[in-house]
Amino acid sequence: MPSNLDTENQLVKSLTDQFKNKIKTEYVKHNRIKISTNQDNLKSLATSVKELGFEQVISHGGTDYPDNNVFRIEYHIICVSKKKLRSIMFSIMTEISKDTPEIETLIDIFPSAEFHEQETYENFGITFTGHPRMEKLLLPEDWDDIPPLRKDYILPGRG
Amino acid sequence: MQNAAMNIEDKGGDQLVLHVGPQHPGSGHFRIIVTVDGDYIVGAKPDPGYVHRGAEKMAEYRDYIQNIPHLERPVIIDATGVTLPYVLTAEKIIDVEAPDRAQYIRMIMAELNRIISHLYWLGIYGIFLGHSTMFMWPMGDRELFIDLAESIGGTRVTFSYVVPGGVRNDMPTNFKERALKTFDYFEKRIEEYKKIFFNNPLMSARTEGIGTMDKKDAIRLGITGSNLRACGIDSDTRKDETYCLYDRVDFEIPTRKEGDSYARCIVRLEELQQSMNIMKQVFDLIEPGPIKQVIGGVMRGEPGEAFVRTEAARGTMFYHIVSDGEKNPYRVKISVPSFRNLIGMTHLLVGSRLADMPAIYWSLDYWPVEADR
Amino acid sequence: MVNDPTLNLLVGKASDILDNTLEKNVREPIRFLVNWGRLYSLWPVHLETACCSIEFGAASGPRHDVERFGMLEAFGSLRQCDVLVVQGTVTRKMAPRMKWVYEQMPEPKWVIAMGACAISGGLYMDSYNVLQGVDKIVPVDVYIPGCPPRPETLIQGIIELQNKIRKSKV
Ligand code: SF4
Numbered sequence A: 001m002p003s004n005l006d007t008e009n010q011l012v013k014s015l016t017d018q019f020k021n022k023i024k025t026e027y028v029k030h031n032r033i034k035i036s037t038n039q040d041n042l043k044s045l046a047t048s049v050k051e052l053g054f055e056q057v058i059s060h061g062g063t064d065y066p067d068n069n070v071f072r073i074e075y076h077i078i079c080v081s082k083k084k085l086r087s088i089m090f091s092i093m094t095e096i097s098k099d100t101p102e103i104e105t106l107i108d109i110f111p112s113a114e115f116h117e118q119e120t121y122e123n124f125g126i127t128f129t130g131h132p133r134m135e136k137l138l139l140p141e142d143w144d145d146i147p148p149l150r151k152d153y154i155l156p157g158r159g
Numbered sequence B: 001m002q003n004a005a006m007n008i009e010d011k012g013g014d015q016l017v018l019h020v021g022p023q024h025p026g027s028g029h030f031r032i033i034v035t036v037d038g039d040y041i042v043g044a045k046p047d048p049g050y051v052h053r054g055a056e057k058m059a060e061y062r063d064y065i066q067n068i069p070h071l072e073r074p075v076i077i078d079a080t081g082v083t084l085p086y087v088l089t090a091e092k093i094i095d096v097e098a099p100d101r102a103q104y105i106r107m108i109m110a111e112l113n114r115i116i117s118h119l120y121w122l123g124i125y126g127i128f129l130g131h132s133t134m135f136m137w138p139m140g141d142r143e144l145f146i147d148l149a150e151s152i153g154g155t156r157v158t159f160s161y162v163v164p165g166g167v168r169n170d171m172p173t174n175f176k177e178r179a180l181k182t183f184d185y186f187e188k189r190i191e192e193y194k195k196i197f198f199n200n201p202l203m204s205a206r207t208e209g210i211g212t213m214d215k216k217d218a219i220r221l222g223i224t225g226s227n228l229r230a231c232g233i234d235s236d237t238r239k240d241e242t243y244c245l246y247d248r249v250d251f252e253i254p255t256r257k258e259g260d261s262y263a264r265c266i267v268r269l270e271e272l273q274q275s276m277n278i279m280k281q282v283f284d285l286i287e288p289g290p291i292k293q294v295i296g297g298v299m300r301g302e303p304g305e306a307f308v309r310t311e312a313a314r315g316t317m318f319y320h321i322v323s324d325g326e327k328n329p330y331r332v333k334i335s336v337p338s339f340r341n342l343i344g345m346t347h348l349l350v351g352s353r354l355a356d357m358p359a360i361y362w363s364l365d366y367w368p369v370e371a372d373r
Numbered sequence C: 001m002v003n004d005p006t007l008n009l010l011v012g013k014a015s016d017i018l019d020n021t022l023e024k025n026v027r028e029p030i031r032f033l034v035n036w037g038r039l040y041s042l043w044p045v046h047l048e049t050a051c052c053s054i055e056f057g058a059a060s061g062p063r064h065d066v067e068r069f070g071m072l073e074a075f076g077s078l079r080q081c082d083v084l085v086v087q088g089t090v091t092r093k094m095a096p097r098m099k100w101v102y103e104q105m106p107e108p109k110w111v112i113a114m115g116a117c118a119i120s121g122g123l124y125m126d127s128y129n130v131l132q133g134v135d136k137i138v139p140v141d142v143y144i145p146g147c148p149p150r151p152e153t154l155i156q157g158i159i160e161l162q163n164k165i166r167k168s169k170v
Helices: A006-022 A039-051 A111-124 B002-011 B055-059 B067-094 B100-128 B133-153 B175-198 B201-207 B215-221 B261-285 B337-349 B354-363 B368-372 C005-021 C024-039 C053-060 C094-104 C115-120 C151-166
Strands: A023-029 A032-037 A056-065 A070-078 A089-097 A102-104 A127-129 B015-020 B031-037 B040-047 B304-312 B315-323 B331-335 C083-087 C110-114 C142-144
Touching: A006 A023, A006 A032, A006 A039, A032 A039, A039 A070, A039 A089, A039 A102, A056 A111, A056 B315, A056 B331, A070 A111, A070 B315, A089 A102, A089 B304, A111 A127, A111 B215, A111 B337, B031 B337, B031 B354, B040 B337, B040 B354, B055 B067, B055 B331, B067 B100, B067 B304, B067 B315, B067 B331, B067 B368, B100 B133, B100 B261, B100 B354, B100 C053, B133 B175, B133 C053, B175 B201, B175 B261, B201 B261, B201 B354, B215 B337, B261 B354, B315 B337, B337 B354, B337 B368, C024 C151, C053 C083, C053 C151, C083 C094, C083 C115, C110 C115, C110 C151, C115 C142, C142 C151
Parallel strands: A032 A089, A102 A127, C083 C110, C110 C142
Antiparallel strands: A023 A032, A056 A070, A070 A089, B015 B031, B031 B040, B304 B315, B315 B331
């Protein structure tokens, strides 16, 4: 395995130059970069990541941390058109409070996130402001329980 | 439903809302609500979720080994394609690595499964274009590859064969000879497929120039797999970010420029040949050795996370596992190619004719069970 | 209107009455004839519910070819179908649709539950969105175990169904 992290470090550096202490580099590994920020800066960070050449959201999801009372929201972004960046997966992450599960949508920057965000909405109850279709996608229309991927939802038969 | 009804009002009355599926010969386990104006589709709203079984939640209640069978079910046609990335992710979390021989066998299984899946798709595409022969032929030839996979994995489609640390059992000794014989036969069949289906004027009339996706749109919307490669982008995870030992074999990435339904079909047909080429090389490279790194006791991960993507039959399969050190994963996120291609379907259908709908829908190789998880 | 569930019931009742009133020596040949006609032209509904559908598809392929046993390919309209093969998991979203489909089929009709999921929830016994066994919403005639059942098992199930039809009323 080549462990040359030049490209990765360069990318991170260009972002830290721009955002200074508004972002935090979680880790830089071979082909993996993870950067966290607070809720307000997520959108501008996403814009900058897109300017670096990362163009598709390959995955977006949330994780529930009931102990800290937060949802962690992550976007994993890849590049398909530029040979040099193709091997890298860029993750941006933010945490939002469970009391006000609301965050601005990123679909105007990454249209590919549309269904992913809808899925996060129904699975965690996180509202994406500005998303045109905040409605059920995979769950049945008459779902009235708490969103299933929250940790306090216990599977039937496992309680 | 409400959205569709609103569309009618907006556009002035001449429109009709059609619900295609879930009980419809051309839809599978999936519904799409299309608004048509005369013969043209002016609005399309997919309604997936008919096979949503909550795999992500269930994965939090099972340990790393128990998770394999039920995570395999969503893409039962491409069973290795969906379990391989899971196992690779789990291996990162538990910190084991499979020996070389196991990696090669995984590659063989993954490629066999790619062929099995593509042939199933080809059969279905044939029948929905009204070409019964093209249903029978690939379905028949698919059985030969199922036989090969069965001789390794033990069952017809659900192998649960790849496990953290390696693979479950070794290949049979005469596997290479049997496989090469099948490949010889199948290479001739590909020519016949071309003759009867791909070079058939009826087929090209129904697919050429239909459902054309622009390169820019494909990138913007997050299209993946063969559908992306049909738009002229030679992105393939096997090359972009190699896993297993794909860097030791040499293969081409078939691409097309046109981006229409026909291009998507041809790309998949060429991928069949490439998969066989990969396997032939693997047969030469593979050496005797251990097939599994035995892990004692219950598998427990270090607290942390890992994400892995691989190239499954339909495109890039992505797994993200968060572990908190317990024996069950804390969170498993699966991002499947069909789900990401869904947005492309909406994009392609709007503006095309209703009669072209099956040609477009099936050319994307959308597998609803996979998309819903 | 032919597919109206109430009318369906009526047809069912009428055949019951016919069956009960006929003399035994008249009834047997009529039964035989009618059931013989039904036996070998089973039209399955094209309702895929989950992953078992690929083995259903494989069974119509050239290697297994269920058509030789009198099960046709699943490309007909609902109005001519008489077998509903539940191909795997039925989710909460699919369940009402499946019931509608069942109600729209004309009498006489049979249901095959294919796969562990359709029988009891199977692998998804603790999932939040899966119906634990289709016999909760539609009456099932034949259960075919397996995950997924091999095409051979499906064929055996179909033969079992035919045996059942052979003995049924007019
Ligand atoms: S029984 Fe198995 S193969 Fe069939 S639907 Fe259920 S999980 Fe899928």
